[in-house]
Amino acid sequence: MNTTDTLWVIVSAALVLFMTPGLALFYGGMVRSKNVLAIMMNSLAAMAVVTVLWVLIAGSWAFGPDLGAGLLGDFSLAGFTHIPTSLAGLAGVHASPLAVLLYQMMFAIITAALISGGTTDRIKFTSFVVLISAWTLLVYAPLAHWIFSPTGWLAQRGVLDFAGGTVVEINSGFSTLAVVLVLGARRGWPRDSMTPHSVPLSLLGLGILWFGWLGFNGGSALGVSNVAVSAVFNTQLAAATGLIGWLIYERSTEHYATTLGAASGAVAGMVAITPCAGFVPPYAALIIGLLAGLACSKAVRMKFKLGIDDSLDVLGVHGVGGVIGMVLLGLFASKAVNSAGSDGLFYGGGIHLMLTELLAASVSAAFAFGATWVIAQVIKHTMGLRVSEEDELKGLDLSQHAESAYSAGGTGRFSS
């Protein structure tokens, strides 16, 4: 075990963990004041529930020795009854295996929490918890095995995905789409005004996400190296040009540059650079971020035409941004940046890598959508997914959690 590599992975795990409360703020600011605690509670629930499931089963299914055909890991790590001394296929990683599994746990947490951006304002709290629990085991763990574990079947085909363009971004985007289609739109959408109740809260959340994303991508080198530095460097560049790209699109179509647009653009840029971070040279990160900012800004407008209430644009930002990143990796990947990677179209590798990336993106999207749709249907027809109309109108903070986010002095009285 290399202590420096291990230290970087532990620090990165903390950085990625911090992204989930950041996401809670980012999302919380965008919903109406009667639902802010409920959506934050979804992130909190993910931090607790996914942690436990990861230790019990999901971590083993994702990173345990392959059961065969690269589809799923075995149960050998289940319950963590012993400290793992090695991870299948990761012999070249010198960080502690336990640190790597801690780090990967944080990815599962935030990917589950991302789904709340689509389901907000109408999903039952208990149903959300059951949903992300089943989803962590049946969707996240297999997908992480296919791509993040070198023994997975997509990894074996030479798919490059540095930090989760498929496992985190495309997965969350298309899983959310599936749940939203089963769940239905918020009552009154899109006729009623459902404007963000606190953009400053969202901007604070964006700051935390941006900060944490340096570890999300940088830590995915699983050690201290030039590749890790490239990944951190590229993340910063893509966030910047993503922000610029979104604002360019906004200014040219609506004549305003909005703060929420700036924040969303930075996220879109970082989403797109996620699969590319440790594989592309810095100039490419500038281009990838810019294209993602422009494209995602356009994509989030589509939901109104399609009539799909993906409330906080998980598909439009994470799904679309993830696909963009995977495709552009096929152009810009360079072995000069990362000898363990491949050369893309611009570096003499031909079209092969891009086709491989497209395969991984398509398979991830289809699997995430299909499997999550089944899970959502089962929940809908057993315990139900939605709150009642009365509870939805009252707001989920009160109806699900018996709290109010903002109350200027109580006018009620204590009763036991």
Place this chain on the structure above:
Amino acid sequence: MELKLITAVIKPFKIDDVKAGLKSIGVDGLTVTEVHGFGRQRGHTEVYRGAEYEIDFVPKLKLEIVVEGSRVDEVVDNIVSNAATGSIGDGKVWVTTLETIVRVRTNERGTDAI
């Protein structure tokens, strides 16, 4: 003596001018409430992630002042002159007759309680 309730809905940023004007003519009490509404001004448009929202209800301040009937015109004129900007959305002032008023501390009634 007749009692009148003057209610004024004004642009929030004019509150300091209006308050100073009322003090200068010896009006000793004023209650302010944050309200939302629209008149001919209608609302405004906000844009979030490319979606335009018509915000119909514009923030305003509502002032309530109780005066003796003889002072109504003076006080209303004072409010109007200090609240006016000349642009649409300056608000409204209306006057209603009041049954009575009580000072809670002393139980005084009518004009003594103003």
